[in-house]
Amino acid sequence: MNWFTLSMPPKDISTNGHLIDGLWNYTTALCIFYFVLVCIGLFGFSFLYSRKRNKTPYYTYGNKKQHIIATAVVGAAVFLTIDLNITRFASNDLLNTFWKYPDPKTEKVLRVEVLAQQWMWSFRYAGEDGIFATDDDVVTNNDLRVPVGTKVLFHLTSKDVIHSFFVPSVRMKVDTIPGRVTRIWWDANIPGTYDIACAEMCGNPHYLMKAQLTVYTEENFQKWMKTSQLMAKNTNDPENKNLAWGWKWEI
Numbered sequence: 001m002n003w004f005t006l007s008m009p010p011k012d013i014s015t016n017g018h019l020i021d022g023l024w025n026y027t028t029a030l031c032i033f034y035f036v037l038v039c040i041g042l043f044g045f046s047f048l049y050s051r052k053r054n055k056t057p058y059y060t061y062g063n064k065k066q067h068i069i070a071t072a073v074v075g076a077a078v079f080l081t082i083d084l085n086i087t088r089f090a091s092n093d094l095l096n097t098f099w100k101y102p103d104p105k106t107e108k109v110l111r112v113e114v115l116a117q118q119w120m121w122s123f124r125y126a127g128e129d130g131i132f133a134t135d136d137d138v139v140t141n142n143d144l145r146v147p148v149g150t151k152v153l154f155h156l157t158s159k160d161v162i163h164s165f166f167v168p169s170v171r172m173k174v175d176t177i178p179g180r181v182t183r184i185w186w187d188a189n190i191p192g193t194y195d196i197a198c199a200e201m202c203g204n205p206h207y208l209m210k211a212q213l214t215v216y217t218e219e220n221f222q223k224w225m226k227t228s229q230l231m232a233k234n235t236n237d238p239e240n241k242n243l244a245w246g247w248k249w250e251i
C-alpha cells in the first residue's frame with residue numbers, strides 16, 4: 001500500500017456517502033485550482049519583475065483603484081465558487097437526505113440506541129417486545145451488527161464527555177453529548193466488517209474507542225438477532241447497572 005492509497009478514505013458502502021465524497025472532492029479540486037493560480041501569480045510576477053529584467057528600480061505608490069478591483073474580483077470568485085457553492089450543496093444534502101430521518105412506523109428501519117463512554121461504545125437493540133429499556137433488550141459492546149441494505153436509525157448519547165460516532169465506510173459522523181440525544185441514520189449496502197471510531201478527542205485513551213461494524217445479509221442478521229434475543233431473555237440481569245442505560249425511544 002502506498003501513501004496515496006493510505007490517504008484515501010475507505011470504500012463507500014452506503015447509498016448517500018457519495019454526497020459527502022462529492023462535497024469533499026469539489027472543495028479539494030477548487031482549492032487546488034486557486035492554489036495553482038496563486039502560485040502562477042507569485043512566481044510569474046517574481047519572474048517578470050526580477051532584478052535581471054529590471055535593472056533600474058521603479059518606485060510606485062501603487063494604483064488604489066486597480067488594487068481594490070483585483071482584490072474584490074479574486075475575493076468574490078473564491079467566495080462564489082467555494083464558500084457559497086459548498087454551503088448550497090451541503091444545505092441541499094441536509095434538507096433532502098440526511099435530515100429526512102426514516103420513520104419506523106411507515107418503513108423498514110432498524111433502531112439502535114448508542115451509549116458512548118470513556119472508552120467504549122455500547123449498542124442497544126429492542127428485544128422481542130420491540131420496546132427499548134426493557135429487560136429483554138439486546139446489548140453489545142464495541143460490536144454493531146446491521147442487515148445489508150436496511151436503513152439504520154441511531155439515537156445516541158454519552159455517559160461522560162462529548163464523543164463522536166464516526167463510521168468512515170458510510171461517511172457519517174455525529175457527536176454524542178451528555179444529557180442530550182442526537183440522531184443519525186444511514187444504510188450499508190455491502191456485507192462485511194468495517195471500522196467505527198470516536199472522532200472527538202475525549203481523553204488520553206481516545207484511540208481505544210474503536211468498535212466493529214458487521215454488515216450481515218438479511219438472513220444472517222435475523223439468525224444473529226434471534227440467538228441474541230434468546231440469550232438476552234435468559235441471561236440479562238435486571239440488577240446489572242451496565243445493562244440498564246437504555247431509554248424509551250421517542251419520535
Ligand SMILES: [Cu+2]
Pocket residue numbers: 162163164198199200201202206209
Ligand atoms: Cu470518544
